[in-house]
Amino acid sequence: MASAQASRRNSNQQQQQNEDQEVDDVDSFQCVEELTNAGIKMAEINKLKEANLATVGAVLATPTKRLLTIRGFSDATVAKIQLAAAKVDTSGSSGMFKTGLQCRQAREKVIKVHTGSKQLDALLGGGIETGSITEFFGEFRSGKTQLCHTLCVTSQLSKESGGAEGRVVYMDTEGNFRPERVEAIAERFGLDPTETLENVIVTRVFNHEQQIDRAHVRISVVNVGVLQNARNVKTSPESQVPLRLTDVLGR
Structure with missing residues (x-):
């Protein structure tokens, strides 16, 4: 009996280690609330979220000029927030120096997603x-939209x-997303369509400013809670050129 309990305990420990390793392998998103660990007040964090900056990475990727447009943010406040974000960042978004070995380890985590075409x-x-x-x-x-629909499915494969x-x-x-096409492709790859x-x-985006903004803070635009635990979040944008052309004065 003691042997069985020890075996069960070892099995549980191994399972926990595997789960911990899996968590380590996932590039999870850091919620902007983590800035409180570096001395940022919730009032300032709420203003960041109102500006659609809901992750630490989004804050780090936002230019100082844009951060200064947030109501109530002074030069000193922005500098303090940027320093705090760099301090708590674990993804490498802060741009701090890394060794060549760390770069290689990061490359080892890169996944190549099947496009649906071997060629x-x-x-x-x-x-x-x-x-x-x-x-x-x-x-x-020429198949650009079809490729995006296919990637919606293949990104979910093992x-x-x-x-x-x-x-x-x-x-x-361009209003070209068709759920029925995704369902058909899912069936082709043996996945549940629903x-x-x-x-x-x-x-749906209607101009290039919306496109850039939502690409920049795509997690906060959707829902951090929905995607926070996703192993990989992949964006499948449609054509960018038409939106830029419609936004150019005189077009």
């Missing part, structure tokens, strides 16, 4: 890399199947 995967060196920006361009009806086991944020700039759609977060 295209080969051209991309294995698929779409997480943590980077990949741009596709082509003429009308790593062994060429996926990232994550959710997707889809920024629709569950697949539940893991795709769609936002």
Whole structure:
């Protein structure tokens, strides 16, 4: 009996270690509330959230000029918040120095997501890399939107199947998102269509300012609670050029 209890205890410990390791492997998002650990007041954090800056990474990526447009933020306040964000950041967004070994370890966490086409995967060196920006361009009806719909599904596949086991944020700039197409692709890859759609977060944008803003703070625009524990969050933007053209004076 004692032997069985010891075996069960060892099994539970091993399971906990595996879960802890899995958490370490996930690049989770740090909520902006963590700035309280570095002396930032909740009143200031609430103002950051009102400006759609709901993560530490979003604060670090926001230019000083924009932070100064937040009501009640002085030069000293912005400098204090930036210093606090760099202090609590664990993702490397603060731009602090790293060793070459740390860079290699970070690269080892990069996942290449299957595009649905073996030939295209080969051209991309294995698929779409997480943590980077990949741009596709082509003429009308050349398959750009279909590729985005496919990535909505393949991003959710297991790593062994060429996926990232994550959710997707889809920024629709042309009103072309079609859930029925995602459902059909999900069936092709053996996934549950309803569950697949539940893991795709769609936002409609109408100009390039909205697009940049939501790409910059995509987690806060959707819901930090929904996506915070996702293994990887992948954005699938539609064409950017038309929005920029419509925003240029005289067009």
